[in-house]
Amino acid sequence: MPEFVSPDTDPMDELRRWLTEATAEGVSNPAAMVLATVSPDGSPSARALMAGTRDQDSITFFTHYASPKGRDLAANPDAEGVFLWTPLERQVRVRGTITKTSVEVSDAYWASRPKNTQLAIHVGEQSSMVSDHDALVDTKAEIEARIGDDDVPRPDTYGGYRLTPRSYEFWQGRPSDRLHLRAIYTRNSEGSWDFGVMTP
Numbered sequence: 001m002p003e004f005v006s007p008d009t010d011p012m013d014e015l016r017r018w019l020t021e022a023t024a025e026g027v028s029n030p031a032a033m034v035l036a037t038v039s040p041d042g043s044p045s046a047r048a049l050m051a052g053t054r055d056q057d058s059i060t061f062f063t064h065y066a067s068p069k070g071r072d073l074a075a076n077p078d079a080e081g082v083f084l085w086t087p088l089e090r091q092v093r094v095r096g097t098i099t100k101t102s103v104e105v106s107d108a109y110w111a112s113r114p115k116n117t118q119l120a121i122h123v124g125e126q127s128s129m130v131s132d133h134d135a136l137v138d139t140k141a142e143i144e145a146r147i148g149d150d151d152v153p154r155p156d157t158y159g160g161y162r163l164t165p166r167s168y169e170f171w172q173g174r175p176s177d178r179l180h181l182r183a184i185y186t187r188n189s190e191g192s193w194d195f196g197v198m199t200p
């Protein structure tokens, strides 16, 4: 039975530990988090994003602000992220509020990306319909020819978001007795974390 979470530990530290263990286990894309958002008319949608856990109080990801998820978040900043590591029978759910990162954080992330990735981000607004995939290849080649050896600028519509959790749920499967463990951390009014366990 793998070690479970501790009531006395900050849940971000537990999340980092589980990420490290998923990486060690060889899970592909262990930092992929499925983010669910809700549109102004109440329609849910979910998609995978690469999540960063460097800050103690938030999870970061980078995307197009003018995308469907960006429009959802502008109208309703409440969202839930889910990490799933099937080989470890583990899931972490993180619920909270999403705000944009600072321009400095977006610029630093942009500067860390390969030029090929930056060029691909320039092909157009995310999730817009195009005539076919070849049109995107042509558009990227045109942008690449125009930019040449210059740095690729970060579009104002591309940058970071921070998910500031108000609750975490750590789920650990227990195949032996099917009493799967569910540990819940909820932020209280003093800003520290209450800990509890839920039925499976």
Ligand SMILES: Cc1cc2nc3c(=O)[nH]c(=O)nc-3n(C[C@H](O)[C@H](O)[C@H](O)COP(=O)(O)O)c2cc1C
Residues within 6 Å of the ligand: 029, 032, 045, 046, 047, 048, 049, 050, 051, 061, 062, 063, 064, 067, 068, 069, 070, 126, 127
């Ligand atoms: C493993 C994985 C990681 C992804 N990471 C990102 C990411 O970091 N940022 C991003 O904008 N899209 C990422 N995507 C694509 C999104 O899932 C999604 O297709 C895109 O953001 C458009 O979402 P939207 O139309 O709901 O706004 C990733 C997809 C996969 C499968």
